Amino acid sequence: MIRGPPRSTRFPYTTRFRSALTLLTAPAWSMGDSLSPLETVKTLLNTIKKIENGDKLTDKQQTANKKNSEKAVTILDVELVSQKTLGKYWDKRTEQEQGKFVTILGELFEWVAFPNSAKFFSELKLEYGETKEKKGIATVPLTVTHKEEGEVQIDFVLKKNSQRWRVVDVVLDGVSMRSNLRTQFYKVLKKKNYPELVRR
Numbered sequence: 001m002i003r004g005p006p007r008s009t010r011f012p013y014t015t016r017f018r019s020a021l022t023l024l025t026a027p028a029w030s031m032g033d034s035l036s037p038l039e040t041v042k043t044l045l046n047t048i049k050k051i052e053n054g055d056k057l058t059d060k061q062q063t064a065n066k067k068n069s070e071k072a073v074t075i076l077d078v079e080l081v082s083q084k085t086l087g088k089y090w091d092k093r094t095e096q097e098q099g100k101f102v103t104i105l106g107e108l109f110e111w112v113a114f115p116n117s118a119k120f121f122s123e124l125k126l127e128y129g130e131t132k133e134k135k136g137i138a139t140v141p142l143t144v145t146h147k148e149e150g151e152v153q154i155d156f157v158l159k160k161n162s163q164r165w166r167v168v169d170v171v172l173d174g175v176s177m178r179s180n181l182r183t184q185f186y187k188v189l190k191k192k193n194y195p196e197l198v199r200r
Contacts (some may be wrong), residue, residue, distance in 0.1 A: 053102070093194065139156070
């Protein structure tokens with residue numbers, strides 16, 4: 001059920017990243033209150049890039065992966081993403097169901113999205129643009145360049161909460177991953193029900 005937008009023929013590497021992001025509360029990791037939106041995004045990507053892939057990882061590598069994944073997920077506002085992706089269905093859930101949903105999305109990031117994103121970012125050149133801030137919302141533009149495939153634009157959207165910036169959405173070539181998730185969730189909820197969505 002959870003899958004990204006159609007594959008880009010111009011930039012096939014975006015499919016891997018799109019799928020990773022489409023799979024979206026953790027205790028706050030102490031980054032300090034002074035990190036800017038740009039520094040926050042760089043910290044997130046640098047942490048994700050440390051995650052190693054492979055079927056034969058050592059215990060040490062697996063431990064390091066778990067540590068980096070847990071660190072990265074705290075830079076995302078998974079609770080807000082959960083609320084926005086469930087939309088009108090969020091308030092219909094009990095507090096226990098809401099908590100479980102947030103946990104599930106966080107685990108999907110840790111075990112699926114981050115490892116896929118690590119490989120994606122490690123292969124490409126990253127160029128950051130000028131950060132724009134307005135009313136507690138910041139957008140950090142990133143141009144990803146592949147030497148053969150060309151460029152793709154990624155905008156990281158952050159919200160300031162409790163004196164720290166956290167990522168609340170990622171827009172890939174104009175496509176909001178949060179909106180894409182909501183569309184897919186709504187399709188399941190209209191045809192099936194909430195337990196079926198969680199089961200998938």
